Amino acid sequence: MTTLLKSATIIDSSSPYHHHQKDILITNGIIIKIENSIEIENDYQVVALDNLHVSCGWFDTSVSFGEPGFEERENIKNGLNVAAKSGFTAVAVNANSNPVIDNKSAVEFLIHKANGFATNLYPIAALTQNSKGIDMAELYDMQQSGAIAFADYNKPIANDNLMKIALLYAQNFDGLVFSFPKNNSIAGEGIANEGINSTKLGLKGIPALAEHIQIARDLYLLEYTGGKLHIPTISTTKSVELIKEAKKKGLQVTCSVSVHHLTLSDDELQGFDSNYKVNPPLRTKADIKGLLKGIKSGVIDIITSDHNPIDIEHKKLEFSEAKDGTIGLESAFGALNSVLEVEDFIANITSKPKAIFGIKEHSIKENSKAEITLFNPELNYTFAKKDILSISKNSAFLDKKLNGKAYGIYANNQLILK
Template structure:
């Protein structure tokens, strides 16, 4: 089938057509022509203001299958990812059983084969993500694990970090860790500050993230290797990573697109849809994250997608589970809340080039003869996400019913076309 993207603005710094408005002809999954006129096609997509970029990559999403399919299965995750413009999604290993065997890796790869989205398996660093004994990471890498992490469970033991970094070096693997000192955050509900005191809730101190970032960077300097921090949320963490990069350490980091959408002062008190980990922080932390994105300290923007069923959220705040769904709204939330600080060109880079480099993935540029791995989006289109319209099995989101600016129109990947808009 021939598909014509008509007069779309191209966002791809590697392309000679970067920031130009061009026609793109796709035939059987390959870009066959850019810039031609009056091409014959079986389907034409034309929309004023439509933009296209290489397919977006998400570096952090939780999925329930196997074991917690009622929250999210691989098919619903793929549908939500496609609706959000992601052609590739890194799936955390926190399922039941944990992704720590070649069979578990192959299960995800097999499920992903027929989907328009590539679901990339993350191998657990430690057995059952208990933070103690290392898994057989070399075997997992050979089976197809793209990265290694204990996902939602932060690695606590320094010796585990050291051994994992050393273990991964022979094949230049990347260790992904969520920096949090869990003893300091025990029973915490919201960011520790004036608001937590006013609400009478135990706070989650910024210090819990900062001490682990500092420690892990010292360990990285000692061992070498590649380290990536997930879901950064504090000003001191951003500054520590900035200094580490200036020293030449191989460190990268990401932030959830929703992290600057609210602060502890602007979240709705006791609404469990605002209960995330790490929590919405202070205004100073928000400004530091925006600055870190602008100057390149923060490499990527992720969905931080963590589906929770109704029974896990419709509880008293201190009993409810952490997390929100965000695959479908990740770009819109980032575009709405970061646009004053981050130009669109730089924002798209946080979804495309940077995450591919972190995972050492092949670069899919927009060029004649290249595979069509593309995301279509409109940066100025306003829309309001709804529970009825979401593809995820779970509905835990503070953005349902909130008008957002910037919408994913569809994607082209693996010879498949997924559209969220009628043409």
């Protein structure tokens, strides 16, 4: 199969065609020709879309699919199709299934289920057995089976010594350890950011301090042990500052932020809509400014959708009773592109996360493997239920005005368009 992308503006700083509008010819998954104009032949699959832009394939480092065990929320087949139509050529899948992905067989199950899809699936295995934070899981065996990192999704490791041992042990095989930034002793039964809005609304608050204390602890442990630490989905300005100082010391620490924490504040809670109940909680507008600054300065390495489908029985409840989480794959690009320029964040969803997780990036140039995202950065629209492709519909971006939309991807010798 030969595919021709017509008049595509290339956004790829590693490519000699960066910012150039070109025709791109792909045969059997390899880019064989990039020219100003390529003549169409009868057997070509031609892609000619309005304001077509292309970049290296996007990589989302925090995605939950439910399967096995929570297929009513989402399954791997549909989840990977959603990811592809949302512009993602690769996703890292969290271990929060039932059973938890905490052994080599479970890792191999995920990889096997994802065979043959355009979007690549990379398992993030549990750091502890059953993600209970008590006994460390079989990290080395799981890495040998294909796990790219270790995390108890959205669950902090309370045991300081366990985190210390994990950081030490993982160095033997260059493993990447996650630590969720939340101190449960401080957070208590909080369900919203502690501040003016939580007080007005009568919601139990989670102080930003709960995040800062956990990050400070983890950075001290990392300084003692060495190794590699990733802090997922930070949500405050102070967190950016703590990680900035650690990087100045030369510590191997990286961090991510979710799209919703870059774009939505706790002002959204006024209507008690449980779609805005996420973990960490939505913070203040001042925190959003600090996080955006962290992206532009390079302190924050990764932007993730933190896609977490929750079925209606567990989400459409009173705010205090609903499960945390929002879907985000479908809205990720449009929301991000509404607060940042493409050039400001493209590396945070392509080259930077791939480098951190040890995944090869394929530049848009001749004789390179075609792993490409197709998108339009100038399409304004209101995100509606019809835009949701996931089985679960718990989106924090419903009825929000977004700017930019993914057309789909070309990857693994497959063209997938929305």
